[in-house]
Amino acid sequence: MESSKVIHAIYTDDDVLMAAVKDVRVAKYHIDEVFTPFPVHGLDKAMGLAPTRLAITAFIYGCIGITFAAAMMNFIMIEDWPQDIGGKPSFSYLENLPAFVPIMFELTVFFAAHLMVLTFYLRSRIYPFKDAENPDPRTTDDHFLMEISVGNHNEEEITEFLKNTGAVEINLVDKAH
Amino acid sequence: MYTLSNKLRTFSFALIILGFIGVVYGFMSSHKSLDEVKTMLAEDAAHHEVKEHDDSQAIHITEAHDTHAEASKHAEESHGEAAHAEGEDAHHGDAHAEHVQHQIANRPWSALYVAAFFFMMIALGALAFYAIQIAAQAGWSPLLFRIMEGVTAYLLPGAIIVLLIAVASGTIGHYNIFVWMDPEVVADDKLIQGKSSWLNIGWFAFRGLIYIAGWCTYRHFSRKFSLAQDLADDNSNFKKNFRISAAFLVFFIYSESIMSWDWIMSVDPHWYSTLFGWYVFASMFVSGITVIALITIYLKSKGMLPSVNDSHIHDLAKFMFGLSVFWTYLWFSQFMLLWYSNIPEEVTYFITRIEDYNLPFFGMVVLNFLFPLLILMNSDYKRIPWFVVMAGVVILFGHYMDIFNMIMPSTVGEQWFIGIPEISSILLFAGLFIFVVFTAISKAPLVPKRNPLIKESEHFHY
Numbered sequence: 001m002e003s004s005k006v007i008h009a010i011y012t013d014d015d016v017l018m019a020a021v022k023d024v025r026v027a028k029y030h031i032d033e034v035f036t037p038f039p040v041h042g043l044d045k046a047m048g049l050a051p052t053r054l055a056i057t058a059f060i061y062g063c064i065g066i067t068f069a070a071a072m073m074n075f076i077m078i079e080d081w082p083q084d085i086g087g088k089p090s091f092s093y094l095e096n097l098p099a100f101v102p103i104m105f106e107l108t109v110f111f112a113a114h115l116m117v118l119t120f121y122l123r124s125r126i127y128p129f130k131d132a133e134n135p136d137p138r139t140t141d142d143h144f145l146m147e148i149s150v151g152n153h154n155e156e157e158i159t160e161f162l163k164n165t166g167a168v169e170i171n172l173v174d175k176a177h
Numbered sequence: 178m179y180t181l182s183n184k185l186r187t188f189s190f191a192l193i194i195l196g197f198i199g200v201v202y203g204f205m206s207s208h209k210s211l212d213e214v215k216t217m218l219a220e221d222a223a224h225h226e227v228k229e230h231d232d233s234q235a236i237h238i239t240e241a242h243d244t245h246a247e248a249s250k251h252a253e254e255s256h257g258e259a260a261h262a263e264g265e266d267a268h269h270g271d272a273h274a275e276h277v278q279h280q281i282a283n284r285p286w287s288a289l290y291v292a293a294f295f296f297m298m299i300a301l302g303a304l305a306f307y308a309i310q311i312a313a314q315a316g317w318s319p320l321l322f323r324i325m326e327g328v329t330a331y332l333l334p335g336a337i338i339v340l341l342i343a344v345a346s347g348t349i350g351h352y353n354i355f356v357w358m359d360p361e362v363v364a365d366d367k368l369i370q371g372k373s374s375w376l377n378i379g380w381f382a383f384r385g386l387i388y389i390a391g392w393c394t395y396r397h398f399s400r401k402f403s404l405a406q407d408l409a410d411d412n413s414n415f416k417k418n419f420r421i422s423a424a425f426l427v428f429f430i431y432s433e434s435i436m437s438w439d440w441i442m443s444v445d446p447h448w449y450s451t452l453f454g455w456y457v458f459a460s461m462f463v464s465g466i467t468v469i470a471l472i473t474i475y476l477k478s479k480g481m482l483p484s485v486n487d488s489h490i491h492d493l494a495k496f497m498f499g500l501s502v503f504w505t506y507l508w509f510s511q512f513m514l515l516w517y518s519n520i521p522e523e524v525t526y527f528i529t530r531i532e533d534y535n536l537p538f539f540g541m542v543v544l545n546f547l548f549p550l551l552i553l554m555n556s557d558y559k560r561i562p563w564f565v566v567m568a569g570v571v572i573l574f575g576h577y578m579d580i581f582n583m584i585m586p587s588t589v590g591e592q593w594f595i596g597i598p599e600i601s602s603i604l605l606f607a608g609l610f611i612f613v614v615f616t617a618i619s620k621a622p623l624v625p626k627r628n629p630l631i632k633e634s635e636h637f638h639y
Contacts, residue, residue, distance in 0.1 A: 055556075059554070087519070098509075098512065098513040098516050098517065099513075099517065101509065101513065
């Protein structure tokens, strides 16, 4: 496999980083990644990332949860063995519905929450014993790092450009694929 | 500065006049003599019988040229026979007719009361929301304070009207809303007798005046400080407003709770529920916020509020969404606890509602919960004005039905209908509400000038 070159530009302030991201986008260089120690408000918009669809998946999981709860209790309480328990009407699902609502609610929340978290882990590839993908340990503390692929551009040109955006440190890195 | 347009003034006056005519008609047409009620009941019974007649009679009736006349004649005959046969039955029939007569007479009173309470409750809910925004020092909402102050301007006339209708129903009316005001009823009723130290007209009216005085005093001073802050050169008015808002919220939660026992729960003096105050509060809170959102969207569409952006609308819509769910939570908690334990003395409240008010009772859950839940869940939809307006109109109608379901089953029972008395009462108070609120909004600049949080509010972005 051929190796590709990337440039790591390191910043020490999130406002400078935001301005730099905007400049880089205007200059049409490709930002591979940005590593920050904390969420920087508006960074995703500045980078032009597509909005997350996690909330939509959560809604679908919730619908699955409420269906599961209703089907489960309909089978157990109404169809399989409709006993008279304390005079509660078990002739149809609707008649005994109020008693099922707390479980329907909880299972909706349970499915929506847990499956959404699992989806998040899957999509972000987070799991125990995963090797950290951190290019520079300082980015977990107080530094911000922007990774730009060199591609067909001139290395020195990019370096000069990034210096002007306020980067405190610029490293050329060979990334083996 | 906003100026009340002539169009809006004419519109509100038209609503008031139209509503007033309908209300007068409602009162005129609700005085039925006992004989009229009996004929009505007999006709109803006849219609009912026709449906359940066996085949031969049904054929006989369809063969006749004038089926309707035949059927009612038949019913009258059978009724007459029954009355001759058993004197007891006839007496019972009279008692039943008197009961229905009273219910019919109650209808315009209750229709007026429900509508008056509904609009009063919007102003009160908005006042609570306003006080919370000030006490919480919310950074997004100061831009909307003048609109909230406008909505709460209706509280003083609105609350006085509600109290007047309540007291008048027991003094000039014939105990048309509150059955505990009727000395004849109380004389035979041990349960009400036990509560009569709380439920008597004098003490009821006095309590009502205390709530109104408390709410309106706060409203008066808060508005005054809010306007004074515009011209001041320090923040002392802002601080005063913060203090009285915090104090008002304490008074409010007590007075609102007691008000809901007095003005609503006591239409059913045999029934009680501990979370009723919260339930009514949820209803008024969500209606108040919805009206604030609707007026904000209206004024923005007229170009009066250039600094209000879609994030403000988004926040109001989030409150509408969240509090609709909160209302449902309380509605369901109250319903399920009584349904589950099924204690006869408590559960009759819901049995009458489910049997006689099935569609309004369950329909309002769809309007107040399912519809806002599905419409306002999406973050993008909450920023689209016409979506918020649509959801708001449904929420307001749903909460009118909520108050309707609280009052009507105890006063008019099975004789309910949403007809001329109900709709005209809504029109009457809607016209009054629009006139009072927009007049109040036109009396001060729409954007507070020196509020310490106004800059943040103008740049609010979500």
